[in-house]
Amino acid sequence: MDAIGGQTAIDLSQSLAAAGLPILGSSAEAIDIASDRQRFERFLVNLGIPQPPGATVQSVDQALTVAQRIDYPVVVRPSYVLGGRAMEIVGNATELIRYLTIATEVTPERQVLVDHYMEGRECEVDAICDGETVLIPGIMEHVERAGVHSGDSMAIYPGLNLTDDEVDTLVEYTTRIGLALGVRGLMNIQFVLQGGNAYRSPSTRQNGPTEPTTVYVLEVNPRGSRTIPFISKVTGVPVAKLATRVMLGSTLRELGYEGGLWPKQRLVGIKAPVFSMSKLVGVDWYMGPEMKSTGEVMGVDRDFASALTKALQAASINLSPGMGVLLSISDQTKAHALPLVRGLAAADCRLYATEGTPA
Structure with a gap:
């Protein structure tokens, strides 16, 4: 069994490890730390890396208490889920009770995560770790703000609105997490950035002071992600091949790669979602934490506008004058x-x- 197989491999890891079966790549212990909210929270606290405040709850009363403490809006979701399934952003106690009694059933056996929702810039990183070195092929910046599932959002490589300090922090956090978690192979981390000046007007951005940025870790998945093909194509790094060799015992240095951030390429790549709403009767078009896209395309060019045009045309979501x-x-x-x-x-x-x- 390996941890390159996505969420299915993650879900099977604990029972397979308990049965004494071998796991290639990241251990069942590392997977459980990343997936168990309480263990993961302690893990990040020990590393000194911030994350949105929240807690794991086992009842409606616990959820209401936590939400009042960390303040609304909150993100609620079950543990060990795929595609943001049954995941919502709720803005008050009434919505939270409805979610816990209708959308999902919260019990001591089926715990629910309640986190404060941070409306910031979201970034995503795929990395390869061999236990000693962490290679980051590239950093992707989401067009949509946090709250839209990563599979439904557009991702830009390289992050055009990220400052050098923000990039350095993302690289530092990714490296520290990968090494401390003991990842062997692939890892995907999603971050939210609050502050900074990326959403200010160009004139204000140039003339006004830069607001300080705080980088929070939303989640860590010690497995392969849907962005692996995209980041491999735009950077030229054979991510899946390298990760497989690492899981089989090779080091990144033996494979000819150093740690840190791979040199930025002289291009712009955009990953865009593809939706099949016309074929899925009754599906709400509203974009939120639960994934609704059925595929992805990419546009590549030398500048943002050209790459975006190609991606939108490929996804059949481009706008035309007069429509x-x-x-x-x-x-x-x-x-x-x-x-x-x-x-x-x-x-x-x-x-x-x-x-x-x-x-």
């Missing part, structure tokens, strides 16, 4: 959406809105 666009925007995001709405109007798109959007 109709339905706007459904919450009150708290209307100010951020205004420049996008003006851009659509300038492209002569026909704009439609839900009842509460124009108010």
